[in-house]
Amino acid sequence: MVSIVELPFPVIVLIFGALLLGRYLARENRRAAIGFTVAVVVWAAAVPLFLDSSGGVIEDCIIALAYVVMALGLNIVVGYAGLLDLGYVAFFALGALVMGYLGSGFVSSAGGGEGIHIFVSEATQSLPGLHVNFLLVLVVAVVVAAIGGVLIGLPTLRLRGDYIAIVTLAFGEIIGRLVLNGDELVVGGQKVTNGRQGITPIDRVDLPGLEPFKSLELKPWYWLALALILLVLFVNSRLRDSRLGRAWIAIREDEVAAASMGIPLVRTKLMAYATGAAFGGMSGALLASYYNTVNADQFRFAFSIFILAMVILGGLGSIWGVVIGAVLLSFINSYFIPDVFNEVPSKIGLDFDLTQLSFGIFGFLLVIVMVLRPEGLLPERRRKLELTGSVATADEDIFEARA
Amino acid sequence: MTEPVPVGGELLSEPRETRVLPRRIGAFLIDVAQILAITLLTLLVLPLAAAGLLGVVVFVGYFAGFDGLAQGTPGKRLMTLRVVGEEWQMPPGARAGVVRSVAWLLDGIAAGLVALVSTLVSTDRKRIGDRIAKTRVVDFEAVRLRQVEQLPDDAPVLEARGVSKAFGGLMAVDDVGFTVPQRSIVSIIGPNGAGKTTFFNMLTGLYKPTAGRIVFAGQDVTASRPDIITSLGVARTFQNIRLFGTMSAVENVMVGEHSRMRAGVFGSILRTPAVRREEKSAEEKARSTLAYVGLAEENFDQIAANLSYGDQRRVEIARALASDPKLLLLDEPTAGMNTQESARLTEFMQRLRDDRGLSILLIEHDMKVVMGVSERVSVLDHGEMIAEGEPRQVREDPRVIEAYLGKQSENDDGGAA
Structure with a gap:
């Protein structure tokens, strides 16, 4: 007797199938796309009803949703504006740190040792440290991350292509190191971070009109993350079809021509960095509260690559593609490798666990996708044209015309 | 190369009147109906397709003999998917599993096809698009570019x-x-x-x-x-x-x-x-x-x-x-x-x-x-x-x-x- 009931397959297959169908419908008909989007949202919102409220599957789902928010943010920078960003973890870190400062006992001297409390529930009222309502923290995290985005953007403005990637990589690494060694950095009697130990515990999300979230009742977390995704999806698609979105794509296609057509490069690029970073910060604040800790081990270079892999796997610039890429990789990372296939090597007589190979597996998947489907799983319309060769290069055209 | 249209050709259509109200209402109703239809279809199709794929995975997993796939690691993963309060379980015996998997899969595919075909049939998008294009008023004045202004006539631009x-x-x-x-x-x-x-x-x-x-x-x-x-x-x-x-x-x-x-x-x-x-x-x-x-x-x-x-x-x-x-x-x-x-x-x-x-x-x-x-x-x-x-x-x-x-x-x- 085999019990398969704990597989999160329904979740993944639902989303994957829905997205494939949706891509097709969206290409055919705008109204179909709306109807389909509504249906997907309804299903996505219904998923927790079929799951245990504190089990592993819903945990994986929540993390996947938080990653979707981040991947969509990175998609603006890399997918739309074509600025390769290898330091995206920095914005995750900034958002998480803001949550750590404004929602824990970390700043113990605040309010003369009694703590400062702004719009928080009674349970937290008596705790020392800074305690601010989650919605306000979210706003602050978004603003701080956006400013961080502008700061990382400034030195890259004069650079192109690979050089941008190197500068952003360094920036991500700086933030990571700062968090790691922040426990030895004291500003005004206050440590900057708690290093490896981490800032913990963090306040649970506390929304007006609702009970504070609990660690054993995970459904509200799921719905909150889903709501954030909806917000980000909305912003993403609106921006894509706007003056700003066109400017981003123009810059991606041809920077010189874009500048000559009256697009201010500096402002437009910084806008991309800031918007992308804002979503990273948003997700960071949510994850900090969910993980209940902000520690240095979360902010590694590998995480930037992980998020970037989601974007590339799904299809650069394609909103639904990025969603599917994020969900897929996230589940592979937190479910399939550790829980499903982990013992496969030992079964065939090899002496290691599959988790030790995680990044090797991601790399392998990426290579496979790049070989078989270089435009990503659900490519953006434009990029598909670009890569499938139906678009002739300008040089060939000139050659034809002159011949 | 085909013979190109002359550079600087004339406007292709004479400006016509804009769309009339009844047609708009009609279009709106069509929109709403289609959105509803697609929503319902998708709501229906998704679980069926999911079930179909799930069946295949179970089938493959069963024969590949991955116990881990089926049982998961104890502790964290030990949980059940409850559908209407009942525990759902793989039926005993491989044969039953095969039959069920294939049935699910076919079911899902069929439902998906129904959805797609009905979308295609119900929307003749090109024709609607053409109709709108024909009634679009081309505003020539909007094209007229601004003249050189605030510059004395003899000053060079x-x-x-x-x-x-x-x-x-x-x-x-x-x-x-x-x-x-x-x-x-x-x-x-x-x-x-x-x-x-x-x-x-x-x-x-x-x-x-x-x-x-x-x-x-x-x-x-x-x-x-x-x-x-x-x-x-x-x-x-x-x-x-x-x-x-x-x-x-x-x-x-x-x-x-x-x-x-x-x-x-x-x-x-x-x-x-x-x-x-x-x-x-x-x-x-x-x-x-x-x-x-x-x-x-x-x-x-x-x-x-x-x-x-x-x-x-x-x-x-x-x-x-x-x-x-x-x-x-x-x-x-x-x-x-x-x-x-x-x-x-x-x-x-x-x-x-x-x-x-x-x-x-x-x-x-x-x-x-x-x-x-x-x-x-x-x-x-x-x-x-x-x-x-x-x-x-x-x-x-x-x-x-x-x-x-x-x-x-x-x-x-x-x-x-």
């Missing part, structure tokens, strides 16, 4: 004084000065590598001049940013077409309108009425500009890279016109065109000048075009201006003949157009 550009030790452009009067067509000619395009790049702000001043419409724009120069009223095309290849023709032209639009981040996200109006009028303007340069209407929504060479040139000119320029810089616009096409383009340039009060600065190799259309011609050679004047004078200038044909005693190794 562009004035360059002693402009030089050195790349390392190489003087690409050396002390060039000239003026472009209002409503005129001025050409720069010269052999390859004479510094013509470098000069263009300085005028549009892509390069900073090493020395000299550039004054546009009474404003010093020396070394200004390209986007600022464009917003002041200078637009250009490129020698080797630089369209945004993966954008449609209309989108390309809309990028050209960037500096004339206002929408910011938050306005775009909320899509305020002002932003919506702006987008709509920008698109209409883009379409009528494309019609003005003679692109066939069925190519408006084509990806730019898929357009024919001549059409790409048209789109590039439309994109430049979209920023309402006072001065248009054309970098070898007739490259790759035959005599007939060049003649049409020449005519089109004159029309731009006469209808819209534009000034045009032209880099050109084709002598016929240059001599036919320009009021003044400047000749560059090795970065220096060797002659300047009316076409007839320039043609007879011995230094020009030498630059183009070489000295009489030397071998003639090309360069003449």
Whole structure:
């Protein structure tokens, strides 16, 4: 007797199938796309009803949703504006740190040792440290991350292509190191971070009109993350079809021509960095509260690559593609490798666990996708044209015309 | 190549009345019905498809003998999916599993097909699109570009004084000065590598001049940013077409309108009425500009890279016109065109000048075009201006003949157009 009931397959297959169908419908008909989007949202919102409220599957789902928010943010920078960003973890870190400062006992001297409390529930009222309502923290995290985005953007403005990637990589690494060694950095009697130990515990999300979230009742977390995704999806698609979105794509296609057509490069690029970073910060604040800790081990270079892999796997610039890429990789990372296939090597007589190979597996998947489907799983319309060769290069055209 | 539509063709359709209200209500009802239908279908199809795939996975997993796949690790993963309070379990025996998996899969596929077919049948999008396109009012006035304003009639629109550009030790452009009067067509000619395009790049702000001043419409724009120069009223095309290849023709032209639009981040996200109006009028303007340069209407929504060479040139000119320029810089616009096409383009340039009060600065190799259309011609050679004047004078200038044909005693190794 085999019990398969704990597989999160329904979740993944639902989303994957829905997205494939949706891509097709969206290409055919705008109204179909709306109807389909509504249906997907309804299903996505219904998923927790079929799951245990504190089990592993819903945990994986929540993390996947938080990653979707981040991947969509990175998609603006890399997918739309074509600025390769290898330091995206920095914005995750900034958002998480803001949550750590404004929602824990970390700043113990605040309010003369009694703590400062702004719009928080009674349970937290008596705790020392800074305690601010989650919605306000979210706003602050978004603003701080956006400013961080502008700061990382400034030195890259004069650079192109690979050089941008190197500068952003360094920036991500700086933030990571700062968090790691922040426990030895004291500003005004206050440590900057708690290093490896981490800032913990963090306040649970506390929304007006609702009970504070609990660690054993995970459904509200799921719905909150889903709501954030909806917000980000909305912003993403609106921006894509706007003056700003066109400017981003123009810059991606041809920077010189874009500048000559009256697009201010500096402002437009910084806008991309800031918007992308804002979503990273948003997700960071949510994850900090969910993980209940902000520690240095979360902010590694590998995480930037992980998020970037989601974007590339799904299809650069394609909103639904990025969603599917994020969900897929996230589940592979937190479910399939550790829980499903982990013992496969030992079964065939090899002496290691599959988790030790995680990044090797991601790399392998990426290579496979790049070989078989270089435009990503659900490519953006434009990029598909670009890569499938139906678009002739300008040089060939000139050659034809002159011949 | 197919016979291209003439550059500067007339509008394809006469302006007609706008859509009437009843048709709008009808369209709205169709919209709502379709949205509902798709929502319901998708709600139904998704779980079926999911169940089908789930079946396959179980089937494969069962035969592959991965206990881990089925049971999961104890502890964290030990949980159950409850469907209406019951525990759902794989039926005993492989045979039953196979049967069920296949049934699920077929079920899912069938439902998916039903959904797709019904969508396709119910929407004849092209026809609806055509109907809307036919009733679209093309507002010619919106295309009419702003005239050169607030500038005395005799003042030049562009004035360059002693402009030089050195790349390392190489003087690409050396002390060039000239003026472009209002409503005129001025050409720069010269052999390859004479510094013509470098000069263009300085005028549009892509390069900073090493020395000299550039004054546009009474404003010093020396070394200004390209986007600022464009917003002041200078637009250009490129020698080797630089369209945004993966954008449609209309989108390309809309990028050209960037500096004339206002929408910011938050306005775009909320899509305020002002932003919506702006987008709509920008698109209409883009379409009528494309019609003005003679692109066939069925190519408006084509990806730019898929357009024919001549059409790409048209789109590039439309994109430049979209920023309402006072001065248009054309970098070898007739490259790759035959005599007939060049003649049409020449005519089109004159029309731009006469209808819209534009000034045009032209880099050109084709002598016929240059001599036919320009009021003044400047000749560059090795970065220096060797002659300047009316076409007839320039043609007879011995230094020009030498630059183009070489000295009489030397071998003639090309360069003449």
